[in-house]
Amino acid sequence: MSENNEKVGLETFHYDNTTVRNFLVATTIFGIIGMSVGLLVACQFVWPEANFGLQYTTFGRVRPLHTNAVIFAFVGNGIFAGVYYSLQRLCKTRMYSDLLSKIHFWGWQLIILSAAITLPLGMTSGKEYAELEWPIDIAIALIWVVFGLNMFMTIIKRRERHLYVAIWFYIATFVTVAMLHIVNSFELPIDFMKSYSWYAGVQDALVQWWYGHNAVAFFLTTPYLGLMYYFIPKASGRPIYSYRLSIIHFWALIFIYIWAGPHHLLYNALPDWAQSLGVVFSVMLIAPSWGGMLNGLLTLRGAWDKVREDAILKFMVVAITCYGMATFEGPLLSLKNVNAIGHFTDWIVAHVHVGGLGWNGFLTFAMLYYLIPKLYNTKLHSQKLANVHFWIGTMGILFYAIPMYWAGFTQSLMWKQFNPDGTLVYSNFLETVTQIIPMYALRAFGGLLYLSGVFVMVFNLIKTAKSGSFQAGTEAQAAPLMKDYKPEKSEHWHRRIFEWKPVRMLVWSLVLVAIGGAIEIIPTFLIQSNVPTISTVKPYTPLELNGRDIYVREGCYTCHSQMIRPFRSEVMRYDPADLEYSKAGEFVYDHPFQWGSKRTGPDLHRLGGKYPDSWHFYHMLDPTSMSPGSIMPPYPWLFEQEWDKRRTPAKIRAMQTLGVPYPEGYDAQAVADAENQAALISKGLELEGIKMSSDAEIIALIAYLQRLGTDIKNVEGVAEGN
Amino acid sequence: MKKLKYILLILIMVLPGLSFGQEAAEQQSFFEQYKIEIVLGLTVVISIVTVVAMYVLLIALKMVLKLKRAEMGIEEEEKELIPAKEGEEGVGFWRRFWNRLNDSVPVSKEHEIATDHEYDGIRELDNRLPPWWLWGFYISILFAVVYLINYEVLGTGPTQDEEFQAEMMQAEEDVKTYLASLGDLIDESNVTLSTETADINAGKAIYDANCAVCHAADGGGGVGPNFTDKYWLHGGDMPSIFKTIKYGVPSKGMIAWEAQLSPKKMQQVASYIYMMEGNTAANPKEPQGEVFERNDGTVEDNPESNPDFVDDEAALEDDECC
Missing domain, CATH: 1.20.210.10 (Cytochrome c oxidase-like, subunit I domain)
Incomplete structure (x- = not known):
């Protein structure tokens, strides 16, 4: 001093x-x-x-x-x-x-x-x-x-x-x-x-x-x-x-x-x-x-x-x-x-x-x-x-x-x-x-x-x-403090340079x-090769998008990952048919990503097509019916609440703004498309003896779950509409 | 009170172990799997033990020498492992060792390295950087440089995809060697019905654990089709059942079990399912598929001789059910 x-x-x-x-x-x-x-x-x-x-x-x-x-x-x-x-x-x-x-x-x-x-x-x-x-x-x-x-x-x-x-x-x-x-x-x-x-x-x-x-x-x-x-x-x-x-x-x-x-x-x-x-x-x-x-x-x-x-x-x-x-x-x-x-x-x-x-x-x-x-x-x-x-x-x-x-x-x-x-x-x-x-x-x-x-x-x-x-x-x-302060040469360099200059400290920290x-971060955005594209990966259908919103809302990511790591033990467990681990190009339409950080339940990235719709129906209603001993809670409200028709056009427009390639003007058609897909799922369930309104949230969630990780397997590139 | 504290502490450490005793039975393949980790762990333990042992030896040696000298009548003033520095007189061995390790100035001399800084009564000393800390920092930086050169500059370290491919190839080879060593391999071309009680019991266990949720414990069906009627979607003879279990019917939600059940286990569970036909189920699901006439309940069916089996995938295409 x-x-x-x-x-x-x-x-x-x-x-x-x-x-x-x-x-x-x-x-x-x-x-x-x-x-x-x-x-x-x-x-x-x-x-x-x-x-x-x-x-x-x-x-x-x-x-x-x-x-x-x-x-x-x-x-x-x-x-x-x-x-x-x-x-x-x-x-x-x-x-x-x-x-x-x-x-x-x-x-x-x-x-x-x-x-x-x-x-x-x-x-x-x-x-x-x-x-x-x-x-x-x-x-x-x-x-x-x-x-x-x-x-x-x-x-x-x-x-x-x-x-x-x-x-x-x-x-x-x-x-x-x-x-x-x-x-x-x-x-x-x-x-x-x-x-x-x-x-x-x-x-x-x-x-x-x-x-x-x-x-x-x-x-x-x-x-x-x-x-x-x-x-x-x-x-x-x-x-x-x-x-x-x-x-x-x-x-x-x-x-x-x-x-x-x-x-x-x-x-x-x-x-x-x-x-x-x-x-x-x-x-x-x-x-x-x-x-x-x-x-x-x-x-x-x-x-x-x-x-x-x-x-x-x-x-x-x-x-x-x-x-x-x-x-x-x-x-x-x-x-x-x-x-x-x-x-x-x-x-x-x-x-x-x-x-x-x-x-x-x-x-x-x-x-x-x-x-x-x-x-x-x-x-x-x-x-x-x-x-x-x-x-x-x-x-x-x-x-x-x-x-x-x-x-x-x-x-x-x-x-x-x-x-x-x-x-x-x-x-x-x-x-x-x-x-x-x-x-x-x-x-x-x-x-x-x-x-x-x-x-x-x-x-x-x-x-x-x-x-x-x-x-x-x-x-x-x-x-x-006196105004005309000049640090002395004999002072410690750090004191001379930083310790009496808070703004300098702030700028250098930044x-x-x-x-x-x-x-x-910047190279991942600018350099294409960092996220190799996969041509068969297509945007979610409007119904799947709604299902995804439900998935996000319920915080599924707190227990389930969507990221199969490149290990034999993971591809054998989660994708025994094709042994595909999760690739960067599969997530290009995921706003936000849902990779998760903890597996209290299994990974879900290749869940699509693994079980019939009816399995998911019963499982979400009471997980222990399909997996005895499961500690996953039941989700009965998904069977009572209706998926979000009102905001669907806005959702599609937002996705378009974010660069998801839906055709121009698709927002006008989105609800009708979603309803059709929901009706199909609902009809499928009916054949299994399940009566469920096609407007229920569970239908949208099933649509999303059945889509998960399946695009990479569509060699012909037919992804939309299932 | 103190004792209780320690006992409790030990209990916490050991408790988790109790509930895992049952795993001991599966240790054999565990060791196979975690060779590297076990070797690494052992290395750490052994090196710690070695260091401690050497230290004890050193002390023992010193004592022996001292005794020897005393015997020979040589009087020598005691030398310490770490000689006391100025200002450290009367400070114990460990304290001195600790000071030396950190290159610190002892507390009694700290006024010599005190800065003139004072903030709200807080003063600052200016001890030298602990050498082990500084060297640790240097080594970690060296590690970083070597790591980046290895993986990102020269590319000599494998990418994660290369690691994956290598792991899969190695595993494939290992499995092949193992299966070859077993001799007779069971697959859909040679699978036969086994009516041995042991096999049927094993099949029942597998069925209850994996199949019952969709097909019901008594085979009456649920999410999946009914096994007790004469109707089969994908063929009701042994090779067909085996094949359906092994490869699944992914389009209809039937999982391929190949990766999870060994051929023998698939034969056992297929046999168990085979025998279900004709049972009475509590809640039988309506028939799906077509009536499948078995040639004989006990003898293996030859897929070639059974036209239904060959066409069965095609026949399914018009099946609106499921």
């Missing part, structure tokens, strides 16, 4: 604690809601009846509610609470605008509320972790900009010359999330709450997982690293271990992270080169991630005696350890031979929950235990209860993760096991599911433990708050994160 910091008359100001408190309350409430919904969906694996027989609470719709609630509501509010608290103190100034803080807080809660209403209603864009429909997407972008503006203006009018490492992470978070969200949310609305992804098939998958992976990176990781850099030294009273480690791991992390998205699509219909980039950048990511872990853990040197007593530090240590484990496991899973085993299984679910429950959850709890007594000017009600919470939570994580690792590994091995005569040992997919149901039960128990811990915390914190009085503003004093995204 040197001579530039001569006291030029101290200014007195107040930190805004109210917004911080509000965000803390919100993170707690939505933590409980998000985790309870998680527990509900976990129970549905063991007792499918736990969907209460309602479409609004069936797995495919509630699972996105769980992920959105814990990521954007629980962790999101946690980020904002931590940022609002630490940023003011690190910049020695009140937040730039109380109005913007208010808009930010209430805007974000409204977004969450709208998500909680629309997702159970089945309003979804069908893209994992980005399910919210277009009006909410726009609201998110706006509120995110409000947050960014408020944060950035606070930084601009700071009274501390240099930006602490936590703020670097906040800046990178803001700019990258904005970029990811905007690029991934390009969608064409057909009316309020219904839209189609701008991208199709392979491109959509690449953009989506570039987003999805970096939502983990820049929503669940970088802001929390920022929080770690603030709260660990504060809670332990120890200095940060290594400044140069901060610099290197920060820049390396944000640059490398953005490239790693394709590791979610290994052995999928993605060009080989993109997969290779995903692999190598994931491997190079270990060191930058561990740099953060080391800087956190080693900061605690000389404070380990405190860790033994202090629940806050304990939570932090486990959080950082989980971060270290998850960021080692991630690169491991990105090696293609390991991914071949782990992908589509519960291993991935275990992996994300080590990160989510351990890293994000425990760091949030540590922050809550640290901040509530501070904001209420009192002491924590009970250290003992906090320790109880710590142990219950840790047990919860173990009970969650270990059975899921076990389940994932077991199921994957069962999928791949062959008899010497070339047949699959577990040819019935269901066998591999029923085998791991005990693991699902244990997992639900782990979730219950974890959630119980949160209730213990809430009790403790309420007691704490009641014992003190809320401090709406903390008074502080600092001198304003440049670094844009490089990887651009190099991976």
Whole structure:
């Protein structure tokens, strides 16, 4: 700080604690809601009846509610609470605008509320972790900009010359999330709450997982690293271990992270080169991630005696350890031979929950235990209860993760096991599911433990708050910055170049994160050879398109993949007749893509023509009638509701805008064509003794399911109309 | 309390194992399948054990040497594995080892590497980068370069399609060799009815697991046709039933079972289905196809001698049913 910091008359100001408190309350409430919904969906694996027989609470719709609630509501509010608290103190100034803080807080809660209403209603864009429909997407972008503006203006009018490492992470978070969200949310609305992804098939998958992976990176990781850099030294009273480690791991992390998205699509219909980039950048990511872990853990040197007593530090240590484990496991899973085993299984679910429950959850709890007594000017009600919470939570994580690792590994091995005569040992997919149901039960128990811990915390914190009085503003004093500052030559290069220049920091962060995204995504759009066309692949018929919308609405992708990987065990299981794995050219009309990321049920990409229509009819009405022991829930409402005739012309027009080659003016004819096809299916069912109106949603869904993956087999190219 | 905690911990680790005991029976082909993974795992375990063993040996050796020296009367001041640095006196072995591993300045000397940064009371040290971390980073970058050269520049690494083709070819060869080693192969040209109790029981098990959902447990039919009447869509003799099971009738939703059932199993289930004709079903489906006259209930039918079988695909074309 040197001579530039001569006291030029101290200014007195107040930190805004109210917004911080509000965000803390919100993170707690939505933590409980998000985790309870998680527990509900976990129970549905063991007792499918736990969907209460309602479409609004069936797995495919509630699972996105769980992920959105814990990521954007629980962790999101946690980020904002931590940022609002630490940023003011690190910049020695009140937040730039109380109005913007208010808009930010209430805007974000409204977004969450709208998500909680629309997702159970089945309003979804069908893209994992980005399910919210277009009006909410726009609201998110706006509120995110409000947050960014408020944060950035606070930084601009700071009274501390240099930006602490936590703020670097906040800046990178803001700019990258904005970029990811905007690029991934390009969608064409057909009316309020219904839209189609701008991208199709392979491109959509690449953009989506570039987003999805970096939502983990820049929503669940970088802001929390920022929080770690603030709260660990504060809670332990120890200095940060290594400044140069901060610099290197920060820049390396944000640059490398953005490239790693394709590791979610290994052995999928993605060009080989993109997969290779995903692999190598994931491997190079270990060191930058561990740099953060080391800087956190080693900061605690000389404070380990405190860790033994202090629940806050304990939570932090486990959080950082989980971060270290998850960021080692991630690169491991990105090696293609390991991914071949782990992908589509519960291993991935275990992996994300080590990160989510351990890293994000425990760091949030540590922050809550640290901040509530501070904001209420009192002491924590009970250290003992906090320790109880710590142990219950840790047990919860173990009970969650270990059975899921076990389940994932077991199921994957069962999928791949062959008899010497070339047949699959577990040819019935269901066998591999029923085998791991005990693991699902244990997992639900782990979730219950974890959630119980949160209730213990809430009790403790309420007691704490009641014992003190809320401090709406903390008074502080600092001198304003002098205008004519020039860094000295003797200063560290990073301080000279970046740390007193927030705009420069922002621009370079953006440049670094844009490089990887651009190099991976743009060629897939521009270079034809990346998605080899297949001449027999034709657009969906209007009825199939409606069926597909139902498939998306019901969130079928949360349990079923549409991606047969190029393995013997997968082509033998899913396409024994032709042994075709899924090709990039088959998905060119898929807005959005529905490859999925988890197989609780079998892959559906070559489902078309596998079973008669009547099989699907009975199966959707009661899955156990056709697959005894199935844990798929029944879908009776599909037999009562009617498929969407009204919006069909608009759907066709939207598809045309997106480049799907329907003949000109086809929208006028679409409904009639759809009705004809529906009547045919309905008549076919009648011959099987099934009476069903051709207007029922099930008819459209059957049309879509029977079309899946069949075009590639039409040598003559007759695809339309079945 | 402490003990209880540990017992619980161990229980969590072991619990998942309990429900999977039943898999042990199928281990043989499992080992075949996962040779590489097992070898890799073993290598890791062995290398860890080796390192630990060498460490123990080293300590043992030191102790022996010390004893020897004491015997010989040589007095020597104790040397430590990792000598203490300045400022580290009185710090335990592991702490010193840890500091050395990370190249950290010990806590007692940290004022020497403190920067003048201070933010809201947070100070920053400037320890050197942990060498193992830095080298790990370098190695991962080297890995990336080599990987990209191998797969994307030189193209010496296989693409995923090449890997797939190789896997399929290898599997085809293995299966062929295995089937050849069995001698008599069952296929549609030589399949015969087996009335052995063991075969029929096995056939029933396969039928109940795979066929009953569509054809009903008693063969009365449902989504699929009725097996108890004399009407057959695709022929009712052994070779025809076998063939329908093996290749399926994809256009009508009958799956090809070739990939999932071995020839022997297909013979067993075909025999079981064959014997169903004439049974009484609880809910028989209406007849589909044509009356199929079997030459003889027990002897194999020769497809060539049976005109119905040969034309049966063609005959089906006009069949509006199903």
